[in-house]
Amino acid sequence: MVGYVEDSDLAEMPQVPLTLEGSSVLHQMFHFDWTAWKKLAVEERGAIAAEFAALLARWESGANPGDPTVPPNQSALFSMLGHKGDLMLIHFRDTFEALNAVELELAQTGINAFLTQTTSYVSIVEMGLYESTEKIYAPLLEKGLQPGTVEWATGIEDGLSRTRAALTPRLYPAIPAAKYNCFYPMDRKRGEQVNWYTEPISDRRVMMHEHGMVGRRYAETVRQIITGSIGMDDWEWGVDLFAEDPLTFKKLIYEMRFDKVSAVYASFGQFFLSVRVPAANAGHWLEGKLE
Template identity: 55%
Template sequence: MGGAVPTNSAQGPYVSHHPAPVSAEMPAHPITLEGYSVLHQMFRFRWAAWNALGEGERLGVIKDAEQTLRPMEETGLTALFSMVGHKGDLMLIHFRNSFDELNEAELKLAGTRLYGYLEPVNSYLSVIELGLYDSTVKLYKQLMERGVVPHSEEWEKAIQETIERQKSAMSPRLCPKIPDHRYLCFYPMDRKRGEAINFYTVPIESRQKQMEAHGMVGRRYAGKVQQIISGSIGFDDWEWGVDLFGADPLQFKKLIYEMRFDEVSAVYASFGAFFIGLRVKIDGFSEWLGGKLPTL
């Protein structure tokens, strides 16, 4: 239907002088805490070109690589892994304070002579994340019972105070060193958001209960598997990245299999490719380049 747009001035469309109504519904999104920025780099190694080098040339490349990578490893925030299978040969993980520092780590590696023998095959960018479902639901209920309007100034102030308090308490989990275990399992994942099954339309209190049950399974593997979750919404192709570290790779299988039976995984989870690696310290990197897996 046609018709003129109502106006209240000569300059343009009608603009109401009454404030827009504010929803009194409980917000759908949980509070999250963010820590280190994370970059996974996966490479295929050009073995044929490497093996064609003379011994002196190889030693020069190794020395140059060690001078760059050793200081990075010594911080506990960069680690190398020998990859198992066809998806690549070498994986580097970097934890840093910002994307700027991650890019600096990339550029340092790219500036080595070793980089001429590395072919990038994959990468993943994310930020270590802790989702506070339980704390969020409790706080939202408390604020609404007091009559605080969601997203009001008072509401946002309470949220920020909670974030600051929790970040201080959770600092070791938000900004950890890379675990010094032999085996790594990394994979990206999503929560389904299709027409029939959509995790993001489930009420927050139901999601909180699902995530609580999911977390109980993970806690049973404490001491066997160390898990680091990183959020990647807006940063990469999936919503989260999951790093599992441990001394026995079979524990990865057992943990992930058991979690598949949780409602939040069985109904709402989608998984990307899985990458398995074995830790290679810089002290043993020359052995790896010689075709031998060094002991940890």
Template identity: 45%
Template sequence: GWYALHDFYAVDWPRWNALGVADQEAILLEATTLLETQAHPPDGHSACWTLLTQKGDLAFLHWRRRLEALRTEETALSRTRLRAYLRPTYSYLSVIELGTYELAGHAAAMLERKGVRAGSPGYDDALKGELERLARPRLFPEVPPGRYVCFYPMSKRRGEQVNWFDLPAEQRAELMRGHGAIGRKYAGQVVQVISGSVGLDDWEWGVTLFADDPLVFKKLVYEMRFDPASSRYALFGPFYVGIRFAPGALGDVMRGAVAPG
């Protein structure tokens, strides 16, 4: 799917506040123009959030088809005058992916309802086509419209006593089916985008949640903590929570004004 870059920054407020109003406005105009351009690329999607807590102030998300395009967006911000007043706090590189555990089951069920049974002539080709049909909109989505975002990286345990990757594929699939059942209870309240990062970054997956009610993040993650796929086998990194804003509202955000949802 899309390659994904999560890019987080803290504002150097003492230096920023020392600028005159005219300088601030000129810098914000340049940065706003960039963000508005990035929000409508020819191939991909971008969005921005203002972060809570001292983990940062601004978050930028870019989805692109190629790493070269992500690098272009990353360096574009570095060339603006605003970048001199930002300090990087975290970044994460990954690629949107789907768990094959459930997708294959959904595809097989769809074929079953169409009367195409496993083992019948042409079944393998039909299954491949159904998998591609189901996967494409989930591998190359638009950024969901939720006002709030929650991002965290995670990995599966690889200890001497508990090792996810030593489990048989069937057991992993069964555990993930139970895990997915919890997530489906929150359908319509939260959209989850999973991106894989094995070999790309320090953790194995990035999880990005989008919702119009931030309490849904807490409820969902809390309930999943009791599921064996998490309680026994998962390791979690830092959590980042933000409020989405339109690129044209960057000036308001830098002045401490966030429009109510």
């Protein structure tokens, strides 16, 4: 295949796929203290609700609304189904410092007294470049460049810069406005029986291509954002799915269970299903209504 080295050269090829990173991401899940909330006077509840709605409206709009040259810096509020929490906030920012600022800002609001964080997830938008990696590595190897050298690093960056420019909208995405969100963390297995990280990069590329083809069949109904979290949180990746029909999540994930990447090499954490609450409806939610 054009762009890949011959089998005899595979031993020389680095086995780590290249990645591109974008927005820093924080998921926060909370229980809400309804008992304490209902004990407040109506006027006090109204003031806290108005403050919370104003904060969400500012976060929803992004730091630089209307400027396509500036990556979106947005947050979105979701009402969670089930016992794992009541509210989830998803934050996309340029930096981890900006995410920390979001946490601190929320902590200073009146609503914070009624929120107990049940869990959180820190990650960064990631695009794995299995298809591009070998195409970038191959000409460098053919030139006799050695991995780890300055020349090799320069060649890698030259190859990535072109890809990065083309993929900027996907690396710094706006939060989709879909009604439902499904979030879950996951790992690739590295146990005694199977180990994703010891498979040749060429084999992993083929399996990831097959995996990706399943997702493409749902591209019209599901928006998927993958975030990397190795060294940042307890799992290796986080997956956000956004759709208007939650049944689509079940169909997509069920079908993916049958491809080799998921069936053999994947481990999954908890799944979190939630319904979008626009900032304009935050006050309604605090009254026990979605709208």
